[in-house]
Amino acid sequence: MNILTCLKRVPETGAKIVLTDDNQEIDTTNLGFTMSPHEECAIEEAVQIVEGQGGTATVLTLGSEEATEQVRTGIAMQADEGVLLETDGSEWGPRNIAGAIADFVRQRMERGDGFDLLLFGNESADTGNYQVGVRVANELDLPCITSIKDLEVTDDGVVARREIPRGSEVYELDLPAVVAVKEGLNEPRYASMRARMQARRQEVKRVTPERRHERGLEKLSLQSPEDDDGETDILGDSPDAVPAIMDVLETDLEVL
Amino acid sequence: MILSFVEHEDGKPEDSSVEMLTLARDVAGQHDVPLEAVVFSAGEGVAEAVGAFGVETVHVVDHDGIRDYAPEAWAESVNQLVSELEPEAVLAPGSERGHEVLAHVASKRGLPMAANCLDVTAGEAYELTRQRWGGTLLENARLTGETKLLTVAPNEISTEQIADPNGATTREFQPTLADEDLRVGLVEIEESDEEGIPLGEARIVVSGGRGVGSAEEFDKLEELADLLDAAIGSSRAAVNEGWRSHDDQVGQTGAKISPTLYIPCGISGAVQHMVGCKGAENILAINTDPEAAIVDHADYAVIADLHEVVPALNEAIREQKDGA
Known part of the structure; x- marks a missing residue:
């Protein structure tokens, strides 16, 4: 089975997000980069399926040269092949990203080197657009399901489960298919130093994608949400605070 | 229209x-x-x-x-x-x-x-x-x-x-x-055999992070959750440590909760966690670090070791319930 996993390079934010002075970007001067958490699980799933039944696991991203760092993380997690749809690093928007990925998949299919399964993170950690996987599926006319936390390959295709409050919904899809997954799908492996070193030497294929659309959703500016937290009532600095906690639980909040 | x-x-x-x-x-x-x-x-x-x-x-x-x-x-x-x-x-x-x-x-x-x-x-x-x-x-x-x-x-x-x-x-x-x-449709719904209150529906959520220290130490939080009819949650750090299952994770890539009361214990309050619990009406944080982001976001905070505070609190709630 040949699996394509699409990922996105995003800044590794800590306790507070700081913006650049023009409020157009996150100030990444002091930040490292990672991939969205859902996508780590997508790569792990792809690698596990390929380890179980053969085939290849390909990881792909769209972005600048720097994004090869995240592609190589995927390779260090034992993906076989890395692809960069190389851009100048500006935000492309979901329609253009999906178009570029679909173009790439189509070219591979025409070469007889297509994919049986396309995995996406359900939404990217940064822009959170919730639509790239669905758009790729529509472009390629493939069945698609999103928000998946359990995936099983069967003789007929895949069985995918979506978590609901007291259980899960079960979906069945024929292959080839598009599945957008969420963290919790599996426990992604931690790539060893040796694997990381090896991944550094592996070639990442470059493709220049075509940008087809004008931006339909255009970013004007970014802002931090208003901090409406107010004061924190410090109840104490030792177990002696317990009576004060009890008072809050009983009187203020009436939860006891 | x-x-x-x-x-x-x-x-x-x-x-x-x-x-x-x-x-x-x-x-x-x-x-x-x-x-x-x-x-x-x-x-x-x-x-x-x-x-x-x-x-x-x-x-x-x-x-x-x-x-x-x-x-x-x-x-x-x-x-x-x-x-x-x-x-x-x-x-x-x-x-x-x-x-x-x-x-x-x-x-x-x-x-x-x-x-x-x-x-x-x-x-x-x-x-x-x-x-x-x-x-x-x-x-x-x-x-x-x-x-x-x-x-x-x-x-x-x-x-x-x-x-x-x-x-x-x-x-x-x-x-x-x-x-x-x-071609794609809901085939069936599988009921979960998990007992307890689903995170998303709980009125109170007791949650633990890296400060809890181990899977075993979550017992204290489980007990507090039982006493308060609360659901149990955790930070991404505690899930990554293997102490809790991902189903318990509160945050951007886990559950988004909106309880009346959220009690984070030993959770620093990283951005990705706060996104999951900002729907909470009240936050009561238990943390040793007065500078932790969670303390700033909380309505009430106890700046002390959860391993001491939580058992004492459990005892007090038990006594109050026995007395009632």
Whole structure:
């Protein structure tokens, strides 16, 4: 089975997000980069399926040269092949990203080197657009399901489960298919130093994608949400605070 | 008109749909056009329920193939309804189904879609505010397109009924669906054998992070949760340590919760965690570090070791219950 996993390079934010002075970007001067958490699980799933039944696991991203760092993380997690749809690093928007990925998949299919399964993170950690996987599926006319936390390959295709409050919904899809997954799908492996070193030497294929659309959703500016937290009532600095906690639980909040 | 995609269970609209309707009504008001809704498998009372939030007409999609959820078929139905009604905008809740259905509609119509919006100024183009980073950051953006497509961020908009609701008129809508539209659909629902209160529904959530120290030490928090009829949660750090299952994770890539009371213990309050618990009405943090972000976000805080405070608190609650 040949699996394509699409990922996105995003800044590794800590306790507070700081913006650049023009409020157009996150100030990444002091930040490292990672991939969205859902996508780590997508790569792990792809690698596990390929380890179980053969085939290849390909990881792909769209972005600048720097994004090869995240592609190589995927390779260090034992993906076989890395692809960069190389851009100048500006935000492309979901329609253009999906178009570029679909173009790439189509070219591979025409070469007889297509994919049986396309995995996406359900939404990217940064822009959170919730639509790239669905758009790729529509472009390629493939069945698609999103928000998946359990995936099983069967003789007929895949069985995918979506978590609901007291259980899960079960979906069945024929292959080839598009599945957008969420963290919790599996426990992604931690790539060893040796694997990381090896991944550094592996070639990442470059493709220049075509940008087809004008931006339909255009970013004007970014802002931090208003901090409406107010004061924190410090109840104490030792177990002696317990009576004060009890008072809050009983009187203020009436939860006891 | 403005079309809204309403999710409901046996006729009762989901909270996220009611929140969406509140924003949709605002958008309809700005255009001075009626607000209408599309629902699947109408239950008793859905027209009255959405009528209370300003919906004038409910289009009930009626098709044998899609009594249960089928993302592509539901989206194709909405797509055909959009072609017929030519609404100014289509709004959906920022739920899993809301995002999925509207993303399909956007793709089918070749239109952009804005996810998790909070506020809209309607015009030829829409100027809107939407969430990035799960709500840690806001984006001001301009949305264009013949029909504006947007989902509404859950747990952010206070719902408001209209003054004198008359209920909505219902109308059946029969989509034309091909086999291909029906290829993905809900096959069955598996009930979980987990006991206890689901995180998303709990009135109180007791949660632990790296400061808990081990899987075993979560016993103290479990006990507190039992005493308070609370659900148990955890930070991503505790899940990554292997102390808790991912099902317990509160945060951007885990559960988004909105309890009356959230009690984070040994959780520093990273951005990705706070996004999951910002719906909590009250936060009572137990943490050794007075500088931790969680203390700043909390309404109440105890600056002490959870391993000492939680057992003492458990004891006090037990005593109070025995005495009552």
